[in-house]
Each structure stands twice: as structure tokens, then as C-alpha cells.
Amino acid sequence: MDRYGESGGTRPTGRAGRGGRTGGTGQARRAQRRERLLSTALDLFTTRGFATTSIERICAAAHVSIRAFYEEFESRESLLIALHNDVARAGMEAALVVLGDPAADSASTRDRVTALTRAYLAAVTADPAAARVAFVEVIGAGPTVEEHRLLWRSLWTDFFTGEAERAVRRGEAVARDHTLAVVALIGAVNELVAHWARNSASLSRDLLADEMAHLVLATLGTPAYEGK
Numbered sequence: 401m402d403r404y405g406e407s408g409g410t411r412p413t414g415r416a417g418r419g420g421r422t423g424g425t426g427q428a429r430r431a432q433r434r435e436r437l438l439s440t441a442l443d444l445f446t447t448r449g450f451a452t453t454s455i456e457r458i459c460a461a462a463h464v465s466i467r468a469f470y471e472e473f474e475s476r477e478s479l480l481i482a483l484h485n486d487v488a489r490a491g492m493e494a495a496l497v498v499l500g501d502p503a504a505d506s507a508s509t510r511d512r513v514t515a516l517t518r519a520y521l522a523a524v525t526a527d528p529a530a531a532r533v534a535f536v537e538v539i540g541a542g543p544t545v546e547e548h549r550l551l552w553r554s555l556w557t558d559f560f561t562g563e564a565e566r567a568v569r570r571g572e573a574v575a576r577d578h579t580l581a582v583v584a585l586i587g588a589v590n591e592l593v594a595h596w597a598r599n600s601a602s603l604s605r606d607l608l609a610d611e612m613a614h615l616v617l618a619t620l621g622t623p624a625y626e627g628k
Contacts, residue, residue, distance in 0.1 A: 434472045436462040441479050446529040450480060450537040477544045480537065484545070487524050487534035488552045494523035495559070509572040509622050513563070517612045521605055524593060528600045535594040556586050560616070567620050574621030585619045 440462035444453045455476055459466050473479045498504055498519045504512055525531045538545055560582045567573030589612060596608050617623070 430472075433462075433464055433468060437464055437469060437472055437479065438482065442483060442529055442533060445480070445483070445533050445537050450476075450533075450541055475544075477542050480533070480541055480545055481548045483530065484534045484538050484548065484552075487527075487530050490523040490526070491520045492555070492559075494519040509563075509567040509570060509620065510617060513616045513620075513622070514609075514613045516563075517616060518609045521593070521609045521612065525596060525600075525605055525608075528597065531593060531600075532597040535590060535597050539594075553583075553586050553590075556589075557582050560585060560619075564620050567622055572620075572622050576621075578620065581619050585616065588615055 437458065441453070441458050444458060444461060448457075453476075455466060455469055458464075458476075458479075459469050473482070495516050498512075498515045504515070507515070524534065538549060557579070561579055564573055564578035564582065568575045592608060592612055592615070596603050596605075
């Protein structure tokens, strides 16, 4: 399941704009070094692909020794996981901000889902390169990365199962066990974002958000439009 480049390793974490002067202390220099590894890996995983990018290439491009690399990351997979975590956390935090709005408590399921999907997508697609790493390059990156992905999928399954239960209580969703449907939904959402990451130049975020909201509402059995 894991294809490696010239040498083994893991873990990309994608972010943009990691530069900046952090001072001269050892701790600050180490933080700056870690940032260089992350930003370099993001660039290389996006342009070359995770499978064909070795630790040696990352270190050479980041001007960091291989020994220093292993002081920051256990492997190439652990670097990929860090990049994925950045994007996954941003998506979850955006959704929680929506739920933290008092208006969300009384919102209809349709309005709530629309707000959630738009906030989530805005967060995970803010940096197209990071989105590609988090939704495309992680596929087939090895058992450690897959275990990490499954953890996030289980968190989102719990999240949307809770949303389904709320919708049922409000009489706005079909009363049934939505667990398996939500598992399928999470896979579909991931594939939608992966498709966007591969085709962002020709696919608008608004179109993607609308399609995702329709998908979530269809899974719940909630009409996408008022009066339907």
C-alpha cells in the first residue's frame, strides 16, 4: 500500500507561508527548521508526488541535514501526517465555529448543513497545495498514514451521526440508523475534495459546496430546497 521514493519515510503536513524570522535561540532555530521541512515537503509532494519524493530530496531542498530531519520527524510518513493534520484540523475547527454560533441551535437542518459544508470547504481548500496533499497524496501512502486517516474518518462519522440524530429529532430527516450511510458520506466528501484538488482550475468552490450540501442532505433524507 505504501510506495516509497529513493528512501523510506512519511509524514507531510501542508501549510503556506511558513517563513519568517524567529530569533536566534536554539528552540527558535529548530522551529524554523521544522517549518522549512514542512513547507518544502508540501511543495515537493504537490509537484512530484509523495511516492517519488525521498527524504534526501526534501532535506536537500530545505537545506537541512538528514540527521536534523530525524530530530523532527520519525519518517516521511510522519511528515505527511503532520501536513494532513493541519488541513483536517482546520476543517473540524471551521465546523465547530459554525456550531458555536447561537443561531445554529435553532437553524433548520438545511441551513445548518449548508453553513457547515461551506465553512468546512473554505477551510480545507484555502491552500490548494495543502488540499492536494491531504486528500490525494495520502491515498496509498502506507498503513501508518491510513490508520491516521481512519481516525479522522471516525471523528467525522461521529460528527455527522450526531447531526443526523438532531435532524431526526426535529422531524427533518428520515428516522433510521444513519451510521453506515454516514460512513459512505465521509468517503464521498473526501473524494469530492480530492476531485477538486486535481481540478481546482476548472471547478469553483461554490459548486463544490453546493454539491456537498446536497449530498449530506440526501444522506439524511432532508429536502435540499424548502417546500420539497
